[in-house]
Amino acid sequence: MEIVTSIEKMTQISLKWRKEGQKIAFVPTMGYFHEGHLSLMRLARKKGDRLVVSVFVNPTQFGPQEDFEKYPRDKKRDIELAKKEGVDVLFCPSKEEMYPPEYQTYVEVTELSRPLCGESRPGHFRGVATVVLKLFNIIRPHLAVFGEKDYQQLLVIKKVVQDLNLSVEIVSHPIVREIDGLAMSSRNVYLSSEERKSALSLFKSLKLAQELVKKGERNSDKIRKIVRDFILSHPYTKIDYIELRDPKNLIEKKEISGPTLLAIAIFVGQTRLIDNIILEID
Amino acid sequence: MEIVTSIEKMTQISLKWRKEGQKIAFVPTMGYFHEGHLSLMRLARKKGDRLVVSVFVNPTQFGPQEDFEKYPRDKKRDIELAKKEGVDVLFCPSKEEMYPPEYQTYVEVTELSRPLCGESRPGHFRGVATVVLKLFNIIRPHLAVFGEKDYQQLLVIKKVVQDLNLSVEIVSHPIVREIDGLAMSSRNVYLSSEERKSALSLFKSLKLAQELVKKGERNSDKIRKIVRDFILSHPYTKIDYIELRDPKNLIEKKEISGPTLLAIAIFVGQTRLIDNIILEID
Structure with a gap:
């Protein structure tokens, strides 16, 4: 498994795979893997020839009062778990790599982002749509897997793909739960x-x-x-x-x-x- | 020259060209061609193996009080002129093809869109950035040519490309003027x-x-x-x-x-x- 932190390097790898006719599957995550993430990886692994997983705690989807700083991180453990799932590339860009100084472009899905979590977390889905579009442009996947726990997020991403004429297949995975039923998070x-x-x-x-x-x-x-x-x-x-x-x-x-x-x-x-x-x- | 109105057809053509290793050059326009447009086409023609020109009067970049309805259109003449410039595909989607019902995704470049025309025309650059990103995703050009008369637009597009990690080369062309100096428009x-x-x-x-x-x-x-x-x-x-x-x-x-x-x-x-x-x- 290769660990890539540079956008340029990641794009080079993806372009090479595409030239070879390999189908690229992608799972975007914020890391700190649990069984939910691993299930998405297994599904993606089955559906593609190559599997890219991103680990990026995306600052633009956190509100100023939210838990960006204390969001749990454990890169070493994530690396071990990703290896076991047969991930080809773990893409772990820095905040500065993704949002350099003078960064100022955002994607907004107006209606679907308004209710539910959009109301409780203003700007959240703008941050999600923006980072996912960036990741799609960098990684150029044929398909990407998202969990159904973030149901509204799934709809927002599907809308971005449809409205902006992207050609990425969005695959969803049912909610993964602990034995007693608590949704993994x-x-x-x-x-x-x-x-x-x-x-x-x-x-x-x-x-x-x-x-x-x-x-x-x-x-x-x-x-x-x-x-x-x-x-x-x-x-x-x-x-x-x-x-x-x-x-x-x-x-x-x-x-x-x-x-x-x-x-x-x-x-x-x-x-x-x-x-x-x-x-x-x- | 082929005239294409469907997004799906346009993408098929572009993917075929890409597979063949052809370099795709693109000039987005709102039609009603003048010497300014034709100069962009000539530059693009030189820089690419294949030339796509879009003709689309984009409703989302006009304000409610602006001239969307009366903006000059002459498709027949545009077709003749494009043929003479060696355009391979003239892409002329309908409003409904580009913005189907429930369309709701927009791209915003915050700071660069604020002053100058952004202040006089609220929402204008949001419409421009959105339609250009859509066209890039549909046509998948290696390079696109924009005129320097719309200087702020040029900066906004360059920012979209940089921030969203697109790999399209943005080429600019100097302002084309009438003999007495009036900028072509x-x-x-x-x-x-x-x-x-x-x-x-x-x-x-x-x-x-x-x-x-x-x-x-x-x-x-x-x-x-x-x-x-x-x-x-x-x-x-x-x-x-x-x-x-x-x-x-x-x-x-x-x-x-x-x-x-x-x-x-x-x-x-x-x-x-x-x-x-x-x-x-x-």
């Missing part, structure tokens, strides 16, 4: 063991909502209230949002009339966690 | 013959400023005042801006201490005209 390390117990209410509330829908409940407000009360019955929890939306365009759904995204963000102590499910009417 | 057709005479004050004022600098004047305010008074001594003229800026980053220059961009926008009657010169201290 690098931020889970922030949780104390007491908070960890309460955090499980997030996953359980998704299941609860699915049960309600199965039993015939169609009213979004009612589901939202039950979910809210359930989560808040656990200590240390605070609701950021509980939203029921069309999974294609994130437009609000007052009634569960077809597949409906239930997307939730909560704080457990100081830690912000997100999770989601597509509620299905059978 | 599709908008010149809006001018009545009386207005046409007054419009010449724009070019003459650039010469006047260059004379002042040659004679030792270094104070930007003084130059600006003389230029303003000169232009306003001609009927039908109104000043939009007269600015002296660093030609690299558009930062204001109070003193002419090195090469300095003098950029001017005026209205002659209802018609907005721009022109510029790099003032040199010998």
Whole structure:
């Protein structure tokens, strides 16, 4: 496995592979790998001839009050794990390599970026769209794999690809969970063991909502209230949002009339966690 | 010469050329060709193996009060002229092809887009940067040629290429002028013959400023005042801006201490005209 920090070098490698007719698969990450990341790598490994994984804690997607500085990092461990997954190149550019002085170009997806995490984290999806477009231009993948835990991010990236006429196939991977159901996240390390117990209410509330829908409940407000009360019955929890939306365009759904995204963000102590499910009417 | 209206078809052609190892040169235009456009095509023709010219009056770079609807168009004539210049593909997508329903992705270059035309035309450079990035992704040129009359646009495009890690060479072409000095522009057709005479004050004022600098004047305010008074001594003229800026980053220059961009926008009657010169201290 090659570790590359320079943009120029990375592009050279990709161009060479492309000339050889190799299919390039790409997994963008912020590092501190967990089983979720590794699953994306395995899927990408299967789908491409060459696998590039980027590790870059992207400053432009963090708000000024957010956890950019303390976001967990462990490059040595990431390198070992990536090697085991058969990664060909681990691309780890510096902040300065990606955003040199006088950097000033940003990509914005207007409507899809507005609700949910976009409302709680102004500028977040602008940062995500920008860095992913840069990485696509540097790495020139044929396909890129994203996790469904960041559901809104997945839609934003798909929109960038479609609107800007890129030819990258966007592949999504289902949410990877701990045995008890908690969605894997690098931020889970922030949780104390007491908070960890309460955090499980997030996953359980998704299941609860699915049960309600199965039993015939169609009213979004009612589901939202039950979910809210359930989560808040656990200590240390605070609701950021509980939203029921069309999974294609994130437009609000007052009634569960077809597949409906239930997307939730909560704080457990100081830690912000997100999770989601597509509620299905059978 | 092939006339292509579909994005998919255009990309297929470009990918085929790339596979064959052909160098693709590109000139983006809004059509209604004049000698300025044709000069860009000739330069591009020399620099590439294949020449693509786009004709697309881009709605996203016009403000709501601007002349998108009445912008001059003459596709038949454009086709004849392009043929004569040895264009391989004339790419003429529809508005709907470029901006389908639910289109919502935009590229913004923050600082360079702020002053000059950016101040007079809010959103203009966002529209320019977005459409040029789309065209680059569709046509995949090795190089693209832009005119220096739209000096700020040239800087914005160069910044997009640099910041988003594109590998397109941006080539600029000097301003092409009528015999009497008026910068070629599709908008010149809006001018009545009386207005046409007054419009010449724009070019003459650039010469006047260059004379002042040659004679030792270094104070930007003084130059600006003389230029303003000169232009306003001609009927039908109104000043939009007269600015002296660093030609690299558009930062204001109070003193002419090195090469300095003098950029001017005026209205002659209802018609907005721009022109510029790099003032040199010998």
